[in-house]
Amino acid sequence: MSALRGKRALVTGAARGIGRACAVALAEAGAKVTCVDIAPPEPLNGAVFTTEISDPQAVTTLFDKAGPQDIVINAAGILIEAPTLEADLDTFDLQIAVNLRGSFLVARAALIGMAAQKHGRLILIASELAHLGRAGFAGYCASKAGVIGLTRALAREFAPDVLVNAIAPGPTDTAMLSAQTMSPEALALETQNPLGRIARPEEIAAAAVFLSGPGGSFMTGQTICPSGGAVML
Ligand SMILES: NC(=O)c1ccc[n+]([C@@H]2O[C@H](COP(=O)([O-])OP(=O)(O)OC[C@H]3O[C@@H](n4cnc5c(N)ncnc54)[C@H](O)[C@@H]3O)[C@@H](O)[C@H]2O)c1
Numbered sequence: 001m002s003a004l005r006g007k008r009a010l011v012t013g014a015a016r017g018i019g020r021a022c023a024v025a026l027a028e029a030g031a032k033v034t035c036v037d038i039a040p041p042e043p044l045n046g047a048v049f050t051t052e053i054s055d056p057q058a059v060t061t062l063f064d065k066a067g068p069q070d071i072v073i074n075a076a077g078i079l080i081e082a083p084t085l086e087a088d089l090d091t092f093d094l095q096i097a098v099n100l101r102g103s104f105l106v107a108r109a110a111l112i113g114m115a116a117q118k119h120g121r122l123i124l125i126a127s128e129l130a131h132l133g134r135a136g137f138a139g140y141c142a143s144k145a146g147v148i149g150l151t152r153a154l155a156r157e158f159a160p161d162v163l164v165n166a167i168a169p170g171p172t173d174t175a176m177l178s179a180q181t182m183s184p185e186a187l188a189l190e191t192q193n194p195l196g197r198i199a200r201p202e203e204i205a206a207a208a209v210f211l212s213g214p215g216g217s218f219m220t221g222q223t224i225c226p227s228g229g230a231v232m233l
Pocket of ligand 1: 017075098126128169
């Protein structure tokens with residue numbers, strides 16, 4: 001498969017999970033992939049960078065070094081289960097900082113090069129929980145709903161040259177979805193969708209490859225929701 005042959009791609013959150021699966025899938029489709037994460041990522045067929053995406057200077061330096069890209073996927077993110085009346089404000093702020101501010105910073109830095117070259121595909125990773133809401137996850141849901149609004153605004157601002165879309169995955173088999181991060185009650189909800197299971201990361205990456213390639217050429221401002229039917233829009 002070579003639909004993305006010759007394309008330059010950069011993926012954040014590429015050390016593991018959905019970001020890693022997206023990076024691998026883009027490379028398999030022919031792109032040269034730069035892998036970025038706060039934890040040092042294993043290289044694929046391009047450069048690697050260790051970057052904190054909520055730090056403006058770090059993100060500027062990243063794109064200065066990586067150069068302009070054809071495809072950027074921002075998959076880095078965090079989830080903290082935090083019942084609203086018990087959680088401290090730092091928990092809320094941290095999720096907004098990484099998930100929403102980080103998305104904005106990566107998007108803005110990517111769009112400098114994409115606007116100049118008059119083409120690009122920018123993909124932000126939201127969550128089905130932006131649509132569904134979930135008790136105990138107010139900060140996470142708010143941050144991911146923000147990502148969807150950000151996607152729509154950027155899609156309008158950078159049309160027609162740059163296509164900006166989001167993927168709002170349902171529960172996916174990664175370290176984020178584990179007993180380390182979520183209560184048994186929250187985990188039990190994750191298979192309650194029409195397909196009755198969680199996703200493999202590759203099933204989310206398939207949406208990213210679609211949005212990056214020829215098939216996604218008339219898509220902008222959209223949020224694709226591979227959620228096993230939990231969300232039907
Ligand atoms: N797993 C799910 O069920 C699920 C569902 C919906 C949405 N998502 C979203 O998908 C994305 C990927 O999640 P995942 O499941 O692969 O999680 P994960 O925890 O396995 O991977 C997240 C990656 O992001 C990196 N990261 C975290 N904070 C960072 C920062 N500040 N700067 C740079 N890198 C950072 C981590 O080091 C890690 O490698 C996230 O945005 C997440 O919110 C996941």
